Amino acid sequence: MRQTETRGEMAEVPDLWLRRVLRVLFERREASRGEIARATGLDSAGVDLAVRRLLRCGLVRLLGPDRSPSGRRREVLALEAEAGYFLAVDLEGTRVRFGLTNLLAEVRYRWEEPVAFGSRFEMRTFARGVEKVLRNLTPEERDRLIAMGVSYSGVIDREGRITAFNLGWKDFPLEQEIACVVDLPFFLGSESLIKLMAEHWQGAARCCGNCFFVHVANGVGFAGLVNGHPMRGRDGNAGEIGHITVDPAAPDRCKCGKTGCLEAIASSPNIVRQYRELAGQSLPKVLLGDQVMEVFHRARSRDPAAIAVIDRAARYLGLALAHAANLLNPEVIVLGGDLIHAQDLFLPRIRAELARHVLPEIYASLEVRFSALGFDSGLIGAACLAFHEALREPALFAKMLRSARSRPASANLARLAAARGSRAVRP
Ligand SMILES: [Zn+2]
Numbered sequence: 001m002r003q004t005e006t007r008g009e010m011a012e013v014p015d016l017w018l019r020r021v022l023r024v025l026f027e028r029r030e031a032s033r034g035e036i037a038r039a040t041g042l043d044s045a046g047v048d049l050a051v052r053r054l055l056r057c058g059l060v061r062l063l064g065p066d067r068s069p070s071g072r073r074r075e076v077l078a079l080e081a082e083a084g085y086f087l088a089v090d091l092e093g094t095r096v097r098f099g100l101t102n103l104l105a106e107v108r109y110r111w112e113e114p115v116a117f118g119s120r121f122e123m124r125t126f127a128r129g130v131e132k133v134l135r136n137l138t139p140e141e142r143d144r145l146i147a148m149g150v151s152y153s154g155v156i157d158r159e160g161r162i163t164a165f166n167l168g169w170k171d172f173p174l175e176q177e178i179a180c181v182v183d184l185p186f187f188l189g190s191e192s193l194i195k196l197m198a199e200h201w202q203g204a205a206r207c208c209g210n211c212f213f214v215h216v217a218n219g220v221g222f223a224g225l226v227n228g229h230p231m232r233g234r235d236g237n238a239g240e241i242g243h244i245t246v247d248p249a250a251p252d253r254c255k256c257g258k259t260g261c262l263e264a265i266a267s268s269p270n271i272v273r274q275y276r277e278l279a280g281q282s283l284p285k286v287l288l289g290d291q292v293m294e295v296f297h298r299a300r301s302r303d304p305a306a307i308a309v310i311d312r313a314a315r316y317l318g319l320a321l322a323h324a325a326n327l328l329n330p331e332v333i334v335l336g337g338d339l340i341h342a343q344d345l346f347l348p349r350i351r352a353e354l355a356r357h358v359l360p361e362i363y364a365s366l367e368v369r370f371s372a373l374g375f376d377s378g379l380i381g382a383a384c385l386a387f388h389e390a391l392r393e394p395a396l397f398a399k400m401l402r403s404a405r406s407r408p409a410s411a412n413l414a415r416l417a418a419a420r421g422s423r424a425v426r427p
Pocket residue numbers: 242243244254255256257258261263264
């Protein structure tokens with residue numbers, strides 16, 4: 001194979017090949033040329049051309065020679081993580097997180113704005129958070145900012161208007177509102193789907209084509225991947241597991257207007273409500289998130305009312321997940337949100353319900369895991385979404401190739417990360 005090529009030959013590498021190689025390196029973190037060929041379907045000459053083009057423009061780097069399982073020497077390749085940046089926003093119910101990630105969706109720094117439950121979240125707060133990100137970047141880093149990913153909670157209608165009770169939005173035209181306050185290409189994804197894809201790309205369900213993500217916080221969110229395809233439904237609202245009626249006779253009223261919904265029993269505000277009603281006592285006047293932690297703590301201290309509430313919430317969560325598992329035969333169910341803080345309480349109870357209600361053939365190959373990405377999953381997922389969408393958009397893809405050529409300038413980001421006490425980049 002020739003070691004050099006002319007400018008004309010380099011220009012002939014189809015963008016489609018480059019995109020395929022970049023997707024593989026994004027999802028696997030590192031791969032040899034042979035592994036890239038197998039994953040992309042390109043032949044070895046095609047992979048070689050694409051890789052040389054990407055090495056030359058600085059989007060890919062050589063990690064050095066390695067030995068394959070058979071003992072043969074091979075070159076291992078990876079994305080150049082600091083070759084581009086994404087702005088990520090997680091419009092969660094109780095807080096809104098803003099962050100900057102590198103090309104691999106690793107969070108370089110982030111901060112959050114609190115949101116009072118149910119009060120209207122104003123777009124000027126959104127604009128201020130984005131402006132903070134931009135203000136902290138050097139001109140070189142700003143040049144390498146490719147796009148913004150946004151994770152939103154709530155349901156969306158056919159006109160793209162969002163209703164999110166937790167953010168105080170009813171038929172809110174989020175896309176138009178963002179376009180009014182931010183001059184940056186952006187992509188929107190629903191919170192549950194974004195977090196599912198984050199777990200699929202980088203977390204507890206890596207490379208798993210059949211998985212669920214369940215998020216318990218102010219509501220009960222759900223998203224599913226079936227044979228590698230996200231469940232969306234006609235309007236993108238598939239997976240409203242929180243509004244499955246788990247007990248038609250239950251008096252618990254849901255914010256959707258029905259009674260007996262899963263969310264009316266198993267969401268964090270309703271866990272707190274049921275504990276207050278059952279124990280006949282109040283909880284410390286702290287944030288809702290801390291109150292649900294207090295209920296978890298009391299259950300561990302053998303408080304009968306707390307145990308009864310956890311039993312009920314976990315039983316109905318397990319029942320609803322069993323129905324979904326029987327329908328869709330997942331390999332992995334990932335649990336996230338406030339459940340991360342109560343793994344010891346929920347996991348055995350949910351497993352027991354699954355074992356009771358899921359067909360043995362489906363249950364035998366089903367695993368329940370907790371989110372590997374924790375509270376950053378919304379930011380990571382939003383950046384993953386922006387990366388994949390940017391590959392599809394010709395103008396943004398061209399920018400990605402172009403911006404990678406400029407000299408990396410990570411010193412400023414390292415300083416900011418240290419100043420803000422952000423988590424270090426994961427190894
Ligand atoms: Zn409901």
